[in-house]
Amino acid sequence: MQCRHQTAHTLFGQVPASLSPSWTMPHTSPTPRAVPWWVERAETLLASKDVRTLDLGALWELFERCSFVQENVEPDLLLIDVRERPELQALWKSFEARAHSVTEALDEAGEDVAQQLRTGDLAPALFRERWERLGFTEAAGRASTAADDWLEGLLRISRVTTGQNRPPFGQVNMASRAQRISDFLSITSPGQHDTIYDLGCGNGKFAITVAASCSAQVKGVEYGQTYVESARRNGERFALRNLEFIHSDVRDVDLSDGTAFYLFFPFWGEVAHAVARTLGDIARARDITVYASGPRHDYGEHFLEQVSQGALCLAPQRQDFADVMVLRSAAFS
Template sequence: MPSTSPTPRSVPWWVERAESLLSSKDVRTLDLGALWELFEGFSFVRENVEPDLLLIDVRDRPELRALWDAMEVGALSVTEALDAAGDDVAQQLRTGDLAPAHFRERWEGLGFTEAAGRASTAADDWLEGLLRISRITTGQNRPPFGQVNMASRARRISDFLSITSPGQHDTIYDLGCGNGKFAITVAASSSARVKGVEYGQTYVESARRNGERFALPNLEFIHADVRDVDLSDGTAFYLYFPFWGEVAHAVARMLGDVARARDITVYASGPRHDYGEYFLEQVSQGALSLAPVRQDFADVMVLRSAAFA
């Protein structure tokens, strides 16, 4: 009988990724955004290679041990460089050396074009690298009506700032603020008072830790059910589909009441069914007026107090 040899085991999926990450430029030459992209790449590999399978990979191919060790060293180097770059920006914000207008120019100037093969932009990478906030974050104590935290896209934050032009006499509420990307970015980009409201304790604790790094005097995070928060001092409200159903209905009614008393802007992004319909109800009742839909932001409703329009 002809002899048979064992079928060679295929190359593990992580090898190509690790080699690509390790071939990147010298981390000392990279900015925050590029460092964040690398950081997320290393994190993905390290978090998705099971220790038991790694042992099998190294047993079958001993040369992979050196590659894995090199990847661990590379990940540490990127993390340290990311920390240093972020600390530098944080220090400038704490001391006032980086004024709100200049901070906004810095991240907006990077652009909002999505990178090939990545659902991210240069502006998002820079902000998320600074804040160390992944775009999608799950929480352990999300209520039944709450969403998985999805950090707002930089282009949407820029659009909000352009529409509302917030100043020192404004109070902005980020309802369902998650880990705080929107709230921190807007507080650092303007002189307005910014209040993030979040029910999930894990999220709000993360947002507060992040906010403390920048010592922004105009930023506050409130751990509460949004239905229990007094919103009457707000001039602008941002909602990135944070909840649905009865909670969304209750919040729309609350904002309708505020709109009858003062001039406000509501920037609500999300589906019309079981969310947007409640804001449209406030339009039909005369509390809010709806601005025309914009092609680039078709999922966004910009609403203003009808009595002050």
């Protein structure tokens, strides 16, 4: 869909003096500009449900839709729209008020959950049940699920973040889907004696969700400073004592205390090769589980190399998670 604010331009040519009056073009009014693209969206958002009746996930969906309009309407072109169609000024003001009320309601709903986490009223098992029971069915016309909307609304984390410069062999930050996080928890069944590493954790959706959903120690490792700062702020907001974020090149981190490792295609090439080799070495010494999601070429192939060398063994592929490799220590399987 075209996102940029569009304008219609009318071109007027001059009639050559050599033409006789009978050939002169008749005077016509300029072609009216098309109705701005944002008008229909604003009207739809104004007609949406009362924010007081919406839960955290529904508020996040509404917040993202409002943000899309605000971020893609160019101020200079908005002035032109209002000058040509004065009635749009009232519509825009009403829309801005609506967006503000959505933001306030989202903040309040998120703070309520955060308070429950800080006080311990929302224990890990209850927190996990709360987001999992919302379901993983993708909404029509949206690449999201009710569980994802709830978690991302709580964390105020967008699905894709492109503002941070990527290091060599690094990927664009993409927040893990809720169904994948649930699958990881089901496969690993982490407890208080486990240490989980989220390698290339980005803004921390996976790490924070897992730390709030179980008693294991969770450590997110991320090279991008902006991501780490954002993740740490969220971790402090929820007062999760079993959560830590490490700002470092993953190759420089001691991973030897880990029992489970999560990777959502965070890097490729030499970095992926080095990490797979490190995890292979750990697997020879102790029982670990590696949950690696991503393409086989130049990513998965490095983990499969550790399988061929006898360090890891690969669990059977599952239809719902065809891009996921679940690997375990071969010596302990």
